[in-house]
Amino acid sequence: MLTTERKALITERLRRDGxxxxxxxxxxxxxxxxxxxRDLREMAADGLLERVHGGALPVKPDLPDFAERRSVATDEKRRLGAKAASLVQAGQILFLxxxxxxxxxxxxxxRTFAFTVITHSPTxxxxxxxxxxxxVILIGGRLYKHSMVAVGAVAAGAIAxxxxxxxxxxATGVHPRHGFSTGDFEEAAIKRQIAAQSANTYVALTAEKLDRASPVSIMPLEAATGVIVGADLYGEGLDMLESAGLEIILI
Structure with a gap:
């Protein structure tokens, strides 16, 4: 097997399994x-993967801060937000x-009926x-500044x-094996706790998050109720969501 063939297989395995x-x-x-x-060392030197003990992980992109992320895929996010908001009914309690x-x-x-919003994000x-x-009910705790959310024991106690x-x-990543994921252990634990206590969990997904795995798993895909995604989604991304039995809401 040629070196280029082996490296292509390595790249595909990292994409598939994370x-x-x-x-x-x-x-x-x-x-x-x-x-x-040897292949892994060479690929790591070229910036194609991250070497770890016993193997390799995909290269993790630099995580932009909250202010920088505001400017990414804004039109898609507005359409996702509008569709997600349409799910809310009068008198409900939602956690954002x-x-x-x-x-x-x-x-x-x-804005035509009353409901309650609970959030651990001051923004x-x-x-x-x-x-x-x-x-509006704001949950307190230690502020994780990257995502602008409260985490830790104080937040967990209130959420309970x-x-x-x-x-x-x-979520910052959605992967068939690793499920919904994010970049921080404490943030993932809080998200997992809220999902476990909620009647329904929906995830509004921009296209770049599909088939991506961030360092920390939140929960498997099957643990969510549904996802809100673009109507132009097709191929493996849609198959991944459908095979998990998720309700798929298209924008």
């Missing part, structure tokens, strides 16, 4: 482990996760400052007392 174990991959390909490790897409949900929430709460019918009708979960 990780590669050198010994197991070498055995599967009937190649020496030294050969695979942090993130720029969920900020668009906050901006699009109905989301600020979006609702002048909303005429939304009762609530049972939302709808949770709009924010």
């Amino acid at each position: 990780r590669l174990v050198a010994k197991a991959f070498a055995e599967e390909m009937s190649l020496s482990e030294d050969t695979i490790r 996760d942090g993130g720029t897409t969920n900020a668009e949900i906050a901006r699009a929430l109905p 989301i709460a600020a979006e609702l400052e002048h909303h005429p019918t939304a009762e 007392a609530i049972r939302p009708d709808i949770f709009f979960l924010g």
Whole structure:
């Protein structure tokens, strides 16, 4: 097998599984482990993957901060936000996760009937400052500044007392094996707790998050109620969501 062929297989395995174990991959390909490790070293030097003990992980893109993410895919996020907001009914309790897409949900929430919004994000709460019918409850805790959300024991204690009708979960990656994921352990734990206590969990997804795995898993795809995605989504991305049994809401 040519070097270029091996490296193409390594790239595909990382895309599919989100990780590669050198010994197991070498055995599967009937190649020496030294050969695979050499390929991994060369690919890591070229910036194509991240070497870890025993194998490799996909290269993790630099995570832009909250202010920078506001300018990414803004039209798509506005349309996702409007569709997500249309799911809200009078009298419901909804929990809005942090993130720029969920900020668009906050901006699009109905103004003709009353409901309650709980959030652990001060930026989301600020979006609702002048909303005429939304009762807003802000959860406190240690501020994770990258995502502008409260995390830790104080936040977890307050969240334990609530049972939302709808949770709009924010995730940075959606992968068939690794499920919904994000970049921080404490943030993932809070998201997981809210989802477990909510009657329904929906995720509004921009296209670049599909088939991506961030470092920390939140929950499997099957744990969500549904996803809100662009109508032009097709191929493996749509198959992945449908095979998980998710309700798919197109914009």
